[in-house]
Amino acid sequence: MTVLKKTDLVPPFWLPGGHLQTIYPALLRKITDVNYIRERILTPDDDFLDLDWSFSKTKSGKLVILSHGLEGDSNRQYVLGMVRLLNKNGYDCLAWNFRSCGGEMNQTSRFYHSGATDDLDHVVSYAAGRGYQEINLIGFSLGGNLTLKYLGETERHLNPLIKKGIVFSVPMDLKACSLAIIKRENRVYMQRFMNTLLPKVSQKAKLFPDHINMEKGSLVKTLYDFDDIYTAPLHGFDSADHYYESCSSMFFVQNISIPTLIVNAMNDPIVPVRSLPLDLVISLSNVQLELSRYGGHCGFRPSRVFNAVYWSEKRALNFLQSENL
Template sequence: MDQLVKQIFPEYKPTSWLPNGHFQTIYSAILDTSNIDKVDYRRHTLRLRDGGNISVDIHNPGRSKLAVICHGLTGGSHESYVRTVIAQLGEDVTAAVLIARGCANTRLSTPRIFSAGQVNDLRTAVLYLKNLYPSAEMVAIGFSLGANIITKFCADEGNGCPFKAAVVLANPWDLHKGSQELESSYLGHYFYNRAMSSSMLALLNAHEYAFKDTHAAELAEVNSLRWPTIRQFENIITRKVGGHPPDFPLPDAETYCIWSSSANYIEHIKIPILALNSEDDPIAFKAAWPEPSDEYKTSPSNLYKCKANPLVHILHTKHGGHMSWFEGGHPFSFFKAGPTYDDNYPPPRRWFAKPVAQLVGELLTDAFAPAPGAARKPVKVNNGDVEWETDDANHTDFVGYSVIAAGDEVIHGGEESKKTVSQGL
């Protein structure tokens, strides 16, 4: 993995007028990307064992290679950071984006939301894709919160992991440390913290009907706070409805953060993972990254293997912000509406898109070992649902689906990007 990464990823040179992580991250959040990397999808919607819904947006269906993608906080397949990678994938790769509960026009049908550590919905999406494309090889791509979910999922699956490898970008890794860092800085506490919590609150209120019978008091409490922080939101809402029993409800936000942090599980990962992180990321802090192995602690290289597991590699850049990594571009492009790349003032492009897509293509070749869990098969059960062939009680109780819609709805990624809040976070 490390040699391949060194060959594929060029040196990152940030856009001159976006010189640090704050500029990069804020630009990412306000950039109009509706005319950039236009990607269309077919939406598949699944009813889950607990009555909830998820969607899987599929681009370029039916290929023998499959990239399974998890978006960031309150995001979806419309996000520019998702589309820019999908646009670079080869024609021989199908891209499937898991849309979390309540996100991107996926109806929230139960009082249970997505969270940073709940991986059963990803298990169910993979189960569906395995049933849909039984011979396809899979690599995972995760962004921010989705990067944490992918990493924790790979650890939970261990020798049964259905992915050959994974690429995760801007993983927050240790949510407890990250939360402490976020609340200790002025911009972190008063800007990023509240931008993220406001997105969560907007999602919650858009699906108020799902909570009014069971969690009306919590809904009222979090709305009574003028600007709730992420920690307050987690303490009032997520620790109670962000996962399945027996883990949930959790006693407090700190316990939730420790439970969900992928950094606490990486020793169990059995597949190669490349993580891309920026040292000036104002959300996924360097202080929360996994420790490098001893031989890398004094190395000048910006690529290291993790001490807890040498299969996990971290490629880090000095700049890049949170899921941004913009390079090139003309400053006048900032003032345009609906920017395109065929004029005199091109906007910046995300540096990671081409190398990530190229790496995924390489990982899906025979040069890399098959997924350790490639032989696992879906089976149909008496009520027509589909589940994994397993004796794991967690899987049989919470991992399984019935199909609500199988690709009839077309999702236009560029058009949907205009409807988001706090995009890029």
């Protein structure tokens, strides 16, 4: 399988560089015509997950499950844009919200993390019971890593209804990306994440004071610190490094058995292209990696937008509808 180092994505001339191609869609793209129906399901550990369904007018029996990024939710523009296009083309969509991301704090001491595939598996199992003939998975950023890890876990019997996987802007090497976001030019992204992560931990600490020590909060200066002090111990890892080593999807992709598309931009400021396991992916028969010269992180706005559709959404639909990898 070849790595496609070029795609047909051409960004607007007025959005030069990966930062603007990341920030513009995140802040200024508005999608108001997706209508979700929310459903709450319980988890085996007495917590809950909020699922947002959006149904196609055409009953094709096909479902796409979408996993958002770090501190995102089902209402992020990259999720909504994808849902809208897929609905118009006969796919029902289920955009699930990670624990603590659906607008209400979850009930257990744990949150979510880049490798929490037990929750994704619970969502898949629940959706499979709704009578669908085909299920596909799409993930963005952290949700992309989660999706790839899930598809490649050898100890898990993958539901035969799952036919394809698609991920965008995926941090396959979690440590490399955690260190990249510390750079001065990326601090705006890290600060945005920290502005919501730290208040969540503070709120959680009041509910579970024996599990979370907020006195260490002053030591958290970076996302790496946050993962080392909070994410890792809350989820059974010894340290941030142990967490990254255990959950980075680059250690799982070689076991993926269904057609899977990975799309990353070469100018992604959060996921350096050098962090991607290019040599490994080239050798895989079921995984295709496309490197776009442009797109930023979860951006992918084309120079000309037809019917409000972004390039990444068209690419995902094309891959889902294609008979070949």
